[in-house]
Amino acid sequence: MYVSDSREEEGEQNNEEQSFDFNTYATKKTIAKGLLDVGLLTSNASQLKTTISLGSSHEYFCTNIVLIAISVVLQVVVGIMLLIVGCIKLENMEQKNRANKLNNFIVGIVLIITVINVFITAFGVQASN
Template identity: 55%
Template sequence: MTGTKVDPEQKTLAKGLLDIGLLMANASQLKSLISLGPDAEYYYPNMVLICLSIALQVMTGVMLLVLGSMDGNNLEKRSTANRLNNVVVGFVFAITVINVFVGAFGIKRTGN
């Protein structure tokens, strides 16, 4: 059975589009939360989690740009790139966990 190889640039583009989609979803959630105001159920936990998720996404994007521009010809740069890649993986995990909690808390108005 022969498999088709995926171009690394296609993977990067697909990952970037997913990142943009998540960033847009977080921005939309933040807008909804702000429009509901502090009367919304779990307003402050959601506000903190959404802002933290957006901040981590921006930092991850910057680190991916740095990682993509690194030249891995020498061993020292390769080691630095591996460490940076591990940090990026940790950030992506944290973003995922944070967004699970944002989804679990939900954004809805309380009472009246």
């Protein structure tokens, strides 16, 4: 009885592993990253508006404009790359390796965007009433 139970459990585990759909996982991951990117893009647009409304008299005006512009451009690049990764069908090992490399590159760009946004916040301006 004990042997058959363990075999049934092994069979269930194998079925669960075989039923895992990498395409669905990749799609959901891509959508989640895209939604986070939209939130950050909205934040950058708000910071850009505040910076421009305060004018060039602010001591970090140029720094903020340049950092926000770089951040927005990199976010657009990440968005395009996420679309590419989302379209890749993970049917064979070559495609999985390609998607993995693109995903790792996207993570690197997201890290750069995060660092840039830390500097945007550090040099940022607060609109006073």
